Amino acid sequence: MTHPAQRLDDTVHQRVRLGVLAVLAEVRRADFAYLRDALELTDGNLSRHIAVLEQAGLVEVEKGFEGRRSRTWVQATADGRRALKAEMQALRELISRVDAGH
Amino acid sequence: MTHPAQRLDDTVHQRVRLGVLAVLAEVRRADFAYLRDALELTDGNLSRHIAVLEQAGLVEVEKGFEGRRSRTWVQATADGRRALKAEMQALRELISRVDAGH
Numbered sequence: 001m002t003h004p005a006q007r008l009d010d011t012v013h014q015r016v017r018l019g020v021l022a023v024l025a026e027v028r029r030a031d032f033a034y035l036r037d038a039l040e041l042t043d044g045n046l047s048r049h050i051a052v053l054e055q056a057g058l059v060e061v062e063k064g065f066e067g068r069r070s071r072t073w074v075q076a077t078a079d080g081r082r083a084l085k086a087e088m089q090a091l092r093e094l095i096s097r098v099d100a101g102h
Numbered sequence: 103m104t105h106p107a108q109r110l111d112d113t114v115h116q117r118v119r120l121g122v123l124a125v126l127a128e129v130r131r132a133d134f135a136y137l138r139d140a141l142e143l144t145d146g147n148l149s150r151h152i153a154v155l156e157q158a159g160l161v162e163v164e165k166g167f168e169g170r171r172s173r174t175w176v177q178a179t180a181d182g183r184r185a186l187k188a189e190m191q192a193l194r195e196l197i198s199r200v201d202a203g204h
Contacts, residue, residue: 003140005121015115019107022196026203038105088200091193094124098190101128 004093011056012087016041016049021058021084024076032072050074058083106195113158114189118143118151123186126161126178134174152176160185 012018019039023030030038036046053059058080062073076084114120121141125132132140138148155161160182164175178186 002142003121003125005117005124006142008117008120010117013115013117015107015110015112018110018196019105022107022200023105025200040104040108084200088197091197094120095190095193098124098127098186 004090004097007090008087008094009083011052011058012083014049014052016045017053018087020046020049020053020074021076021080021087024059024074025081025084029073029075032074035074053080106192106199109192110189110196111185113154113160114185116151116154118147119155120189122148122151122155122176123160123178123182123189126176127183127186131175131177134176137176155182 012021016039020035023035023038027034032043032046032050035041035050036043039046050059050061054061057077059074059076062075064071064073114123118141122137125137125140129136134145134148134152137143137152138145141148152161152163156163159179161176161178164177166173166175
């Protein structure tokens with residue numbers, strides 16, 4: 001039987017990206033500033049990881065305006081939701097194996 | 103309230119290192135070949151990540167012999183067990199927030 005850690009995918013599992021996908025599961029669509037503040041990240045760090053997620057087809061980024069303020073909206077794609085679900089399943093199994101070992 | 107993703111620590115959260123600490127929670131002490139096979143890693147990849155964990159004081163590495171075969175034993179330190187426990191707690195909260203969002 002394979003260990004659930006083998007099913008963790010770096011694209012989704014990486015700390016910042018997992019945080020972004022988790023927040024997007026809670027709020028559906030978030031603007032850049034909301035994600036930055038919710039996860040206490042710098043602009044640069046968040047931008048870099050959103051670019052990785054976008055490149056992998058896991059999030060969609062949309063730029064727009066709210067009044068005169070420019071906003072960057074981020075939301076998970078269907079693939080992103082599926083990838084997060086697979087990650088949650090692998091983590092659940094990993095946690096229950098760790099719990100059983102104690 | 104801070105998002106649980108903020109409490110994920112790269113040293114422990116990284117995929118391979120989380121796998122190593124999870125296996126060590128199950129078996130207490132594992133030799134290098136066992137970890138490599140359980141997690142389907144290359145020797146180089148596993149070595150690199152064990153070195154990071156050792157440097158951080160999360161595992162102890164002991165070299166010895168079994169008959170004529172050299173063996174490298176790895177076990178978690180008390181700090182390593184604590185760090186894994188904190189990671190499991192952060193992951194549990196992250197999972198329950200994701201579940202609540204669906």
